[in-house]
Amino acid sequence: MQIKDVKAPKNAEFSEENAKDLPFPEESFDAACCTQVLLYVNNVDQALLEIKRILKPTGRIIIVETDWRGVVLNSDYDSITRKIFSAWDATVPSPNLPVRLGSLLLDNGFSNVNVEPIPILNTEYTPNHFSHGMMNWITRNALKKRVFLPKNNSKNGG
Template structure:
């Protein structure tokens, strides 16, 4: 079994994550959300930006299309391999959020999407972001709160159990609630918070909902029968256009003093 020594993921885990990211990144709401993050970052030609936790590299490529000098950073070697294969002209490097491969003050922009919830010490990552940003540089953190997934299902209690059990598997599932204060504590200025809620009513996000229930089952929070029935219901809702999944996303932005 091929396991990444930095992330602890197997190559199969990473491939499954890439499939989910590709689905999530392609929906119109996500496209608009990324575009807003670039506006908050102030992306412009020649600007040097790190996209931390870049995954398969979609955001890095989009910012490069706007003329920025983008370096995609991810600790997962398999993820970087996929990013390089898809976008061979781009600059991607294997590194973690705690130890970025840049000298002090080297960057004008720092962007991290769906990253801080997997870190066991987000404050340390913010300090590292402050180190690599030049004065006046911008930071944008984009992510979800794992306790605030809104899902319609016949069994509301079971759904709450699934959502909370999945959240409990995440190192810092509610970090978006802390992001503003983390940036203030690190002496960033002009701190703002925005939210956009993505709403899904067809089968697009059934794979993500399936993953939610399967992870809750694997954690022992629900039985195999409960997981199977709940997943079957969401598949049925997706087929009939009766699915409802609302996902609030938060954008926290600030300026390096």
């Protein structure tokens, strides 16, 4: 989805900025939302400090990130699926961020931190299901970053 396609309420604005150097005054936001962003940021601490800087003292932050090690996807080749998820770690700066997020928020001055896991269970592997799209995307990203997997045609073995 592109920002231009978002229908914002009259009292909301959407902006795409560099998380490490936000062009906003201190304490100017009531809330900040990061959805599938921080996994891709090289310096998560710096990004969190910037978000903290622009939030009002009573401001809130909502972060949604996926811990791909806990995702359950149905695919035709279990061992290849596991290898693709392992390759994922080499393609993003902070692959294990979700399990560290609570302590990172506290370390960067946030309080009243609440971390809630939301399970992802996908039981189908067809083009219109999450697992199909994600496996294709992760594979393309791994190839783009030149992360190669060993050849294996086994459906269940290693």
